[in-house]
Each structure stands twice: as C-alpha cells, then as structure tokens.
Amino acid sequence: MPAQRSARTSLTSGRPKEARLRGASLVSVCIHSFNHAPFLPTAIESVLAQTYPHVEVVIVDDGSTDKSLEVARGYAARFPGRVKVFTHDGNAHRGIPATANLAVQKSGGPYWCGLSSDNAFVPDKVERQVAFLEEHPEVGIVYGPAKVIDATGHVLGFTFVRDLSREPDALPALLEGNCLQGQTVMLRRECLQKVGLEDENLTYSDWELWIRIAAHYKVAFLPGPVAYYRVHTTNTSVEQPLEVQRERHLEVMRTIEAKAPVIGGGLARPFNRAMVKLHLAYLYFCAADPDSAARAISAALEIEPAVLLDYRFLAGWLIRRQREVALFTRSEARDYIGWFTEYATAHVPPGMRRTGSLDPIWRLKFALLLGKYGFVVRQLLRRGELLLDALRAGRQ
Structure with a gap:
C-alpha cells in the first residue's frame, strides 16, 4: 500500500526546458485511450511538457463512448505532426493489448513508452530514461516508481516497486510477478522487433511482454518517481475478483x-x-x-x-x-x-x-526459518527508525 501522504501537485506546470541531452533520438509515447475524457488532457500535456523535446504522441482510441476521441483530435489539430490520433476499424473496442500494438505500429521512434489515458508522466521522465538507455546499450527496459494520485491530482503516496537491478538476473524475479508498471517503462524498439508485440489473447499482456524481453535484455531501475498512477472510481485494473x-x-x-x-x-x-x-x-x-x-x-x-x-x-x-x-x-x-x-x-x-x-x-x-524471523527483525528495526525520525522531527 502506498504511504498515506497528502499534498497538492501540479502535474504539468511550467514550460518545457531545453533538453540537456546530446542525442536527438525520437521517443514515441503511445497513449491507449478509453473513456477517460476528464483525465486525457493531463496525460497528453504531461508528454508535451517533457524536458526532452523529441517526442511524438500517438493516441489510439479504443472505442470510447465519452468525448475522449474528440479531446484527442483537438490536441492533434493544435499540435499537427506531433500528436497523432488513430482508432480501430469501425471505432471498435478491442482491449488494451490490441490498442497498444496498433500504437506501436503507428509510431516510429527508437525508444517507446506506453501511457494509459488516466495516468501521466513527471516532466523529466523521458529525458532521464533516454539518457540512461543511451549510456547503457545492454539494457532493454528501464523503469522506476510512480507517485499515486487521486482523481483530483492529490498525491496519496508512492508505489513500492521491486528494484530488479539488485537481482543477478531480472528474469526469475519477473516470473514471480509483474514488478513493472506500464507507465513507468521505457524500452528500445529493437526489443519489440526481437520478441514481438503484446499477446492479444492475454489480459496481463504487458507482464508477459516484459518476461519475453527480460529473457534477452537487461532490465534497469531508476530511483525517483517517473510517472503518476491515478486511483479513481473507473480504474479497469482494480477490484477484480x-x-x-x-x-x-x-x-x-x-x-x-x-x-x-x-x-x-x-x-x-x-x-x-x-x-x-x-x-x-x-x-x-x-x-x-x-x-x-x-x-x-x-x-x-x-x-x-x-x-x-x-x-x-x-x-x-x-x-x-x-x-x-x-x-x-x-x-x-x-x-x-x-x-x-x-x-x-x-x-x-x-x-x-x-x-x-x-x-x-x-x-x-x-x-x-531464518527468512521468516529475519523479516520480522527487519520490520521491527524499520519501525524503530521511523519512531526515531518522528521524535527528531518533534524536537525541531
């Protein structure tokens, strides 16, 4: 569970900074959009406000029944060439895997990010991750934690994700469960060219894709939040039996x-x-x-x-x-x-x-036996550290 902290945040405040990177590689940010018209502008603007300027926004609407498609086309009209909008044939609803795959096919950058229409990026996500991948050619995927926000943008806490860079091999850890949140990931297009796109027969298709990529490439973790994960009443991935x-x-x-x-x-x-x-x-x-x-x-x-x-x-x-x-x-x-x-x-x-x-x-x-009681000891020590921190803060 995220730590219960509450603070107001501006997700897309400020003008884009000049990129501090030497390269000019295009980054494709693919937004799969479905019935999130109130949140879609924040998602799009968080990409347009990136400190790394060489970004294309590819939006695929998955048969939305609200005004999501209208919102997306409005941004495409305002940012021609930089924001592109697509739909499935007949505006059909085909699900996240098919929508993500169509977005990949319509994009062209050597680096790829996915973003749900109800989530957002922090301003320097793309810049930090491009810099890391360019410095580490052996890495196929880089990811990080996310800030958890509510429907109004209040920060509730942080997602606690497993740091796979601490593992000798990320693959066994990924087989245990999906440690990577999609909106925090950046990967090389060559990974998709090698292992293929998402399996459209699976609901948890992103997890299966990460496993296939980790079988051939290293996976890296960047400390510090790289995205916002929004919790709201219409999340499609929660509250499942x-x-x-x-x-x-x-x-x-x-x-x-x-x-x-x-x-x-x-x-x-x-x-x-x-x-x-x-x-x-x-x-x-x-x-x-x-x-x-x-x-x-x-x-x-x-x-x-x-x-x-x-x-x-x-x-x-x-x-x-x-x-x-x-x-x-x-x-x-x-x-x-x-x-x-x-x-x-x-x-x-x-x-x-x-x-x-x-x-x-x-x-x-x-x-x-050692692992069980070692965990208990570590938890007690951690609680002691938190108590000391609280006491010190009270004295200041």
Missing part, C-alpha cells in the same frame, strides 16, 4: 511455458524453465487443484533436479509468496510452503541426498 486475477496469472504462466522454446534466451536455461513450473504449481495449489500442482512440481524437478539445491533462492521465493502476493490469502501461502516442502522431501532424487551435511530440504526449512 481474486479468482479472475488467479486465472489471468495462470494464463500468463501457461503462455510462457508454451512459448519458452521459441523465446529462447534466458528461458532456455533449465533453472528458469523449472521456475515457470514452480510458479504454476503455486497458482494451481491456491486455485484448489493440488493434482495439477503436484504434476507441475514433478515437471520442475525433471527439468532441473538441482533447483532444490538453491535453497536460499527457494526460501526467499516461498517467503515472498506469503509476504508479497496479495492475490491469495496468507493461509493459502502458508499451506503451500508446508505442502511444497513435504512434496519435495518425498521426491528428492537419491543422488542429491547428502551424507555428513544437511539434506537440501532441511537446508530449505532452515533458510525458511
């Missing part, structure tokens, strides 16, 4: 499982393919399908038996399932930890049994 969210997660993992041989790159490595199976096992278990979960774990051990030897990683993964995943109840996560360790204990290959040292499963159980 847990069962629906579970099924959408399963759709992504099944799709990655099927595509892995074609995607290649990091998904060709046995460890990552085994992790896909373990994620499927967790999702099946929480969906009350232990038989499918057992088959998925068996498949994981068949692909990479040594996955059980990386007990520190497994312990962290299992603890994160209990601590971070909001889709499932904590009791389900706790039950899965016990079920997983019991099942894995019964299926440790004989060659992996240790003599004179702890079995891998006992190592895992020990690491789980």
Whole structure:
C-alpha cells in the first residue's frame, strides 16, 4: 500500500526546458485511450511538457463512448505532426493489448513508452530514461516508481516497486510477478522487433511482454518517481475478483511455458524453465487443484533436479509468496510452503541426498526459518527508525 501522504501537485506546470541531452533520438509515447475524457488532457500535456523535446504522441482510441476521441483530435489539430490520433476499424473496442500494438505500429521512434489515458508522466521522465538507455546499450527496459494520485491530482503516496537491478538476473524475479508498471517503462524498439508485440489473447499482456524481453535484455531501475498512477472510481485494473486475477496469472504462466522454446534466451536455461513450473504449481495449489500442482512440481524437478539445491533462492521465493502476493490469502501461502516442502522431501532424487551435511530440504526449512524471523527483525528495526525520525522531527 502506498504511504498515506497528502499534498497538492501540479502535474504539468511550467514550460518545457531545453533538453540537456546530446542525442536527438525520437521517443514515441503511445497513449491507449478509453473513456477517460476528464483525465486525457493531463496525460497528453504531461508528454508535451517533457524536458526532452523529441517526442511524438500517438493516441489510439479504443472505442470510447465519452468525448475522449474528440479531446484527442483537438490536441492533434493544435499540435499537427506531433500528436497523432488513430482508432480501430469501425471505432471498435478491442482491449488494451490490441490498442497498444496498433500504437506501436503507428509510431516510429527508437525508444517507446506506453501511457494509459488516466495516468501521466513527471516532466523529466523521458529525458532521464533516454539518457540512461543511451549510456547503457545492454539494457532493454528501464523503469522506476510512480507517485499515486487521486482523481483530483492529490498525491496519496508512492508505489513500492521491486528494484530488479539488485537481482543477478531480472528474469526469475519477473516470473514471480509483474514488478513493472506500464507507465513507468521505457524500452528500445529493437526489443519489440526481437520478441514481438503484446499477446492479444492475454489480459496481463504487458507482464508477459516484459518476461519475453527480460529473457534477452537487461532490465534497469531508476530511483525517483517517473510517472503518476491515478486511483479513481473507473480504474479497469482494480477490484477484480481474486479468482479472475488467479486465472489471468495462470494464463500468463501457461503462455510462457508454451512459448519458452521459441523465446529462447534466458528461458532456455533449465533453472528458469523449472521456475515457470514452480510458479504454476503455486497458482494451481491456491486455485484448489493440488493434482495439477503436484504434476507441475514433478515437471520442475525433471527439468532441473538441482533447483532444490538453491535453497536460499527457494526460501526467499516461498517467503515472498506469503509476504508479497496479495492475490491469495496468507493461509493459502502458508499451506503451500508446508505442502511444497513435504512434496519435495518425498521426491528428492537419491543422488542429491547428502551424507555428513544437511539434506537440501532441511537446508530449505532452515533458510525458511531464518527468512521468516529475519523479516520480522527487519520490520521491527524499520519501525524503530521511523519512531526515531518522528521524535527528531518533534524536537525541531
């Protein structure tokens, strides 16, 4: 949950600054617009007000029934050549993946950003991210945190996102869940040329796309907010039943499982393919399908038996399932930890049994214990730090 802070902010105040970058690469900002007429001007103006001037705004209206298309065309008339507006054939409503894909096809910059019509950019987002990508050619995606705002633009707090640059490899972390918020991302067009566009059969198509890109490119995190995420009564991605969210997660993992041989790159490595199976096992278990979960774990051990030897990683993964995943109840996560360790204990290959040292499963159980109580200690220390900060502030 975002920290509860309240302050008024002007999302697009001030005139654009002169760009401080040497290059002049075009950045395509693709806005997928659907029934957000009150918020669309803020989204568009936040792009036009970027401190980096070489930006094109490509708006695709997804069959809006309010005045969104009229608003978008008004900006296209005021900024000809810089703001472009498109619709699906017959003004059809085709969903976010198809709308995002059409926007990519209608854009031409070597760098690409997506933006929902109810969100916005901070003024220097594009400048900072272009500078980073130009300095780090090995990176395919760069992202950062966002400020959370309400319908009127009041800042409520910040999104807490996982810093994948701290990971040895971003791919296993992305397989766990979608750490990247779409409006905070900038990627190279060459990534899309290599791995393809969003899968229009998936609701969580952006997550699946990030996974495909992370299989071939590095993912980088920039500290400091780069976008505004708006919470309002007509958000389409919130308040979905847990069962629906579970099924959408399963759709992504099944799709990655099927595509892995074609995607290649990091998904060709046995460890990552085994992790896909373990994620499927967790999702099946929480969906009350232990038989499918057992088959998925068996498949994981068949692909990479040594996955059980990386007990520190497994312990962290299992603890994160209990601590971070909001889709499932904590009791389900706790039950899965016990079920997983019991099942894995019964299926440790004989060659992996240790003599004179702890079995891998006992190592895992020990690491789980340390991870669980280590988290509690870290939380207590953090609360102590916050209390000291409050006391110091009160004395000033």
